[in-house]
Amino acid sequence: MRGAVNLADVRELARRRLPRAVFDMVDGGADDELTLTRNETAFRELLLSPRTMADAGPVDPSTEVLGQRVSMPVLLAPTGGGRVAHRRAELAVAAAARAHGTVYVQSTVTGFPLEEVARAGGGGLWYQLYAPAARAEIPAMLERVAAAGYRVLVLTVDTPVFGGRERDRRNGFSLPVRPHPRMLLQGASRPAWAVDFLRGNLPTRRGGRLSAWATQRQILAAPRPVTWADLAHVRDLWSGPLVVKGVLRPQEVPRLLDAGADALVVSNHGGRQLDGVPATIEALPAVVAAVGGRAEVYLDGGVRRGTDVLKALALGARAVLVGRPYLYGLAAGGQAGVERVLELLHAEFVRALALTGCRTPADVEAGLVLPAR
Template identity: 55%
Template structure:
């Protein structure tokens, strides 16, 4: 792990350490994976325009979101596959995020309930919500999250059904029992992973419950938690949740005004890491449209395709209030548990700091559209970040 100098190094190590079906679950997308590839390749079409003669002898990477100062604009996205990467799953991620003073947004579909994750962490926690089907369950869950100390809530709106994840369908990872002959063969080939997986008692727990789930039940939990979120549902969540509220999965700007009117505080431009509807554009290509439509009324975050600190800088230049990373920290989790996640965050922090210095930006507030160019970047400057 100490030899890793960037996120891709962690990816290569994780690929060697994880059984192929597990790695494919972390790595894969929906359908032909057009959107998965596009999230990444879109950053290559954005070029920097360094600002000359700027005093960057001291840099400040901190930013303010929802009235709270954060040491980094890099945030850890919610993911539902942590237990497949490491038995400590969300506990390790939360601890690493706290060490790095980075925000961690925990997923509803998690190996550990929110109270246990909050108890393990001294850092800033946000929560991603898949709406339960019963409104009384929603209110109860939100009260639990608030009591545990989670500071912001994000409702996922892009998962009315499970995406067509063909890598998972081919491997049948989530439908086969761990003792299936093919799964046993994969485990024997990766003994370190297999021992850690056994230590994790064969799968995640239901959030807040004691019952362990099989891999097939995990998939069912994700699918059954995902259904159409309506404006009425959003109004109900807003009436119960008193803290900052976001929606995750927005891929167009024309709904921003209505979201702001509904009391939403922020949006996450996300295509679910290319794992839901294949054929949607890259998130960084949609980001300027959403930022302009938000017009400063909403904090706008980016999720998808980020592998470098340079990618973070590009998104911030385009008006993002913060940038979520998912697969990068899962690679670190698979390679080194808590220490691996922390190392990934620190690598991204160092790349962010270096890129800002070379670009001529001493603070995050100095990053704007004058510092980047690309065919899909509007010429206007972004509104102030939330």
Template identity: 45%
Template sequence: MAYTGSYQTQVFAAGGSPFPFTPKGLEEAARRDMPREHFDYIAGGAGRERTVAANEAAFGRWGLTYRVLRDGAPADPSRTVLGTPMSMPVMLAPAGVAELAHPEAEAAAARAAERVGAVQVLSAVTSTPLEDVAEAAPNGQRWFQFAWPDDEKLARSLIERAEAAGYTAIVVMGDCHVAGWRTRELSSGFFPFQHAHGLGNYVSDRRFWELAGFGSVPDGLTPEMVAAAAETWNRVFTKPALQPEDLALLRSWTSLPIVVKGVCRPDEATRLCAEGVDGLIVSNHGGRQLDAGVAALDCLPPVAAAVGGRVPVLFDSGVRTGTDALIALALGADAVMIGRPWLYGLAVGGQAGVEHVLRSLREEFTGALALTGHRTCASLSEADVRAVPPTEKGMTA
């Protein structure tokens, strides 16, 4: 049993880590380090947050089957999805307004992802303009989340900018066309976009300022400009009527792969495949949009079955550990994404905190991959998991 070169070895050699290793410990550390309204914006979900709880609880209904007497050769957790290589099948989800966690925001996360070999999926509502994020980690792998604006010129501008900056896939945000009923935000009275937080991609765009009544991108924001930016963004952020057949228009704007995020139904997965998408993401927006929703993990197997291997299927919503990622891959995902965990890591340690989260996930995932009898992710299947009866929950040896 060799730890040589592992993240565990580094931690032991250093006599420990300044950052927590458990999901709950990381969340509590972020809670302590962040202003209450900022933490509640990131951690909160819709309504009574039953969907948030369901997402995490769903992983507890599956158990991994352990295999013995194997050759012991190191497992390789790397994957390539839509031509994008990654050191492990765990990506940074497009979680927005990262400046609420740390001043260096998405740029710090980009540097962390580059160092670990993870893919960053940049949110539409970033604190840092997409070009600056790319410059912060020029050798990193990046996809761009596209919230389709209700203005074609702005929509095309965002796509053209992402392509020019080296993003290698477009992720269409399909699960946020109506604002969720987010009780924590309502209770605090804090809406970040009202203060121009998270509008980095917009306030750096000439077309956006034309819509706001200004002729060019300003060097700085006056209170009048902040108010105009917030009003304009709220008015044009998403196109109210967006249909699967509209993806043909997007295809005419870009040669990049197109992935649709927010798919939870097999019939919609089938329709989107027929419309020629290059990939799907099973997600319920981390429980931030619809309360009392079905756990995203429960939606994964039927969606994967409907897709039938025609396009990659990715997954997010509720992934907290390396074994969570392994369960999702066994149930049909090609890779997973994490949202709140990387923001918590950012809050407690900036770039180093995000690196800690990613290295911990990679280490746990790689070990679990080997312990379940696999050398690579490609051989994972439903044979590696079984449903855990309710009587077995919480049992310990």
């Protein structure tokens, strides 16, 4: 992993280690993957306009998100199915986030009990909620989340049904993972992965493993649209900061803020839901304008370089979330792989700040970004 000099290298290491079906699950998007591709290409179409003769001095890339200090404006997004990439999955990601002083947003879809992940993260983690089909279960879920020490709740609102993951259908792949002949054949060509997968995915009652798998099955089997009434219900139950994830339309922003959202995540679910929607960096400015300073705005999707982080901040984001990059790192090297991804983004972001004449993220302004001509 130390030989990886950018995220493309980490992705290639993951591709070599994982069976094709598993890599496609991590790497793929919905339908023709237009949005998946656009999330990245839209960043490349933005140019940087650095300040000249600006003495940036010592660069401090740290910032605050909802009152929590982080080492840089890069958070680890909620992702499901991490155990197919590495047996320690969420435990490794939470520990890596803790080591690098940033936020990990733990997903409802998990292979480990949320309390165990919270301990690995050492406090300061956020929790992402997929509202269960049986809404009556929400109060008990949120009590458990709060008791475990999660300080921020992230409500995902863009999964009324699951998107058309055509790579997964071609491969016969689904979550929770059910081994089938093609996967077993592919796994035989990746013996290190196969051993890791078998060690981490054999059902056991120890440590609440079966309850975690049961939660996965429930959420994945019965997605249900999140309504305004659901948002109001969650807001009434949750006393801490509340983030709404999956926002693309500025028209809905005022109502979301009036309903009690403390922050919004501009997200198209990494191009894994509705194909053909705008890239998140394209949708970001209008959402920021609609927020009008009433809440923090984050961006999720397409970030592959430290310069992408700077571009998102210049267009109004407080921070960005990354998902696939750290899953690649997890697959390639477990916790050390996730840490390597954070190291790469940190170094690139610090360099981008210095080269554009910024000492801190607060110095990043809209004039640093130009559309490509």
